[in-house]
Amino acid sequence: MGKKGKKEKKGRGAEKTAAKMEKKVSKRSRKEETFLYNELYVYNIRKDSWTKVEIPNPPPRRCAHQAVVVPQGGGQLWIFGGEFASPDGEQFYHYKDLWVLHLATKTWEQVRSPGGPSGRSGHRMVAWKRQLILFGGFHESTRDYIYYNDVYAFNLDTFTWSKLSPSGTGPTPRSGCQMTITPQGNIIIYGGYSKQRVRKDVDRGTQHSDMFLLKAEDGSEGKWSWTRINPSGAKPTPRSGFSVAVAPNHQTLLFGGVCDEEEEESLEGDFLNDLHFYDPIRNRWFAGQLKGPKAEKRRRRRGRKAEPGGADKQAAKGPSAQEPLEVVREVVSEDGTVVTIKQVLAAPGVAGQLESDDDDGPEEAGVAPVEPSPRSNAMLAVKHGRLYLYGGMFEAGDRQVTLSDLYCLDLHKMEEWMVLVETDPESQEWLEETDSDEDSEEAEGAEGGGEEDEDEEEEEEESGEEGG
Structure with a gap:
């Protein structure tokens, strides 16, 4: 895991670290x-290459929104909400607009439908049958903030919103939670983050670790109910900023995040890079442990020298096969500052592994395994049984580093991560105070996609950081 230093936590934001997704750290030694x-990129798996796709009239630039792909109309990408912050921090507001990218024709369309959710960030949205179901999120203005636990449905046939009123006791208001569909067609809500004001200018955050089931009653898609569930197994430690995807066996996988320890005026925590699976059939968590490459083990048995991919990019320490390995990596900023990232990795084979009938042991220790560094807010996608992990962020002292690396993991074999695109140290930079106001001018009037917006969203506190 990676360490995150202490920092003052008063302020506002956009979705940066997970626990600070809403903690909004604005007073810092460096602004x-x-x-x-609002760029669109496509990654071609066969060609192993990124392509920037230019489509006219896209949604205004934003972050902390939600995007869902559905098969209707030859394939559609739906986007709702999110937030905007100008580079100088003078403007900040939440969106409440709904957009669709028609993948067949490569055209953007803004869908104007009344009765939808209010402007927000950090909400979650999934495709359920022929609807989009949206839960939670938060809204922050200069004067106050609010977290939501409301549920909305958008009908993909009639293009209409409806607010659901599930029976039973549901989750408390939160943002940045897990929201996935089970094989039975129910919706799982897990974790998330919220904060409460304990006194003037002092907020206390909560990293939730509870789980709820949202179920449509038989024969009536308009009636829903909440049920709290208590899964067994090796549960993830409390965290926020984790990333979620659905594996081919319908299990939900959870990666990374940040675990924060809060004091009244400071925030300290660890960035994570562990992998967990939730089985909704058995209502059970278990840790995802890699077994190591079989081909590598066979070569070692024959006495041939192996050269693990990516090892030349890391300096590894660790005298014995079963002792933890300390990996030291350096990231160089554009201004020449060098930040050292240290990871302590468990020796392969010590921890439990993903449930399997394969009794092959893990790869012999001695060389640090290739794996994504600890981070929060990475993007996950599963295609052809492979998990793809892109980017994310971590913090070193008062500096935030945004990552652009790409990894792949075969979920059927669960052997090892493969590096598709390595982090380029030259591209990593900390964006500090400048006189740029180009984005501020461009974004004026963009909130809500042209709809009338709330007065309290027009102002901004000093400096903005992302919240989820």
Whole structure:
């Protein structure tokens, strides 16, 4: 895991670290700038290459929104909400607009439908049958903030919103939670983050670790119910900023995040890079442990020297096969500052592994395994039984580093991570205070996609950081 230093936590934001997704650290020794994008990139798996796709009239630049792909109309990508922060921190507001990218025709369309959710960030949205189901999130203005636990449904046939009123006791208001569909067609809500004001200018955050089931009653898609569930097994430690995807066996996988320890005026925590699986059939968590490459083990048995991929990029320490390995990696900023990241990795084979009938042991220790560094807010996708992990962020002292690396893991074999795109140290930079106000001018009037917005969203506190 990676360490995150202490910092003051009063302020506002956009979705940066997980626990600070909403903690909004604004008073810092260095003032950082926030740059948001509305670019669209496509990764070609066969060609192992990224392509920037230029499509006219995209949604305004934003972060902390939700995007869902559905098969209707030859394939559609739906986007709702999110937030905007100008580079100089003078503007900040939440969106409440709904957009669809028609994948067949490569055209953007803004869908204007009344009765939808209010402007928010850090909400979660999934495709359920022929609807989009949206839960939670938060909204922050200059004067106050609010977390939500409301549920909305958007009908993909009629293009209409409806607010659901499930029976039973549901989750408390939160943002940044897990929201996935089970094989039975129910919806799982797990974890998330929220904060409460304990006194003037002092907030206390909560990293939730409870789980709820949202179920549509038989024969009536308009009636829903909440049920709290208590899964067994090796549960993830409390965290926020974790990433979620659904494996081919319908299990939900959870990666990384940040675990924070809060004091009244400071925030300290660890960034994580562990992998967990939730089996909704058995209502059980278990840790995902890699077995190591079989081909590598066979070569070692024959006495041939192996050269693990990516080892030349890392300096490894660790005298014995069963002792933890300390990996030291350096990231160089554009201004020449060198930040050293230290990871302590358990020796392969010590921890439990993903449930399997394969009794092959893990790869012999001695060389640090290739794996994503600890981070929060990475993007996950599963295609052809492989998990793809892109980017994310971590913090070193008062500096935030945004990552652009890409990894792949075969979920059927669960042997080892493969590096598809390594982090380029030259591309890693900390964006500090400049006089740029280009994005501020461009984004004026963009909130809500042109709809009338709330007065309290028009102002910004000093400096903005992302919240989820």
